[in-house]
Amino acid sequence: MPLIAVAIAALAIGFEQLVQWKYGPMGIIAFVMLTVGIKAKNAACGGIGALILVLLLAQSG
Known part of the structure; x- marks a missing residue:
C-alpha cells in the first residue's frame, strides 16, 4: 500500500512539473486550483x- 502512495505522489509531482x-506559472495556478477544488469538493474552484x-x-494548440 505505501508503495502505491509513493508512486501516485511521484506521478503527481511529475505532472505538476x-x-x-x-x-508557466499560470498553468501551475490552474492545476493547484483544480486539485484543491476536487479535494474540497468545491465546484467553483475546480471549474x-x-x-x-x-x-x-x-492557446498553445
Whole structure:
C-alpha cells in the first residue's frame, strides 16, 4: 500500500512539473486550483482551474 502512495505522489509531482514547464506559472495556478477544488469538493474552484487549463491548452494548440 505505501508503495502505491509513493508512486501516485511521484506521478503527481511529475505532472505538476510538466504543466509548469509547458504552461508557466499560470498553468501551475490552474492545476493547484483544480486539485484543491476536487479535494474540497468545491465546484467553483475546480471549474475555474479546469477552465484556465483548457484555455491554456487551446492557446498553445
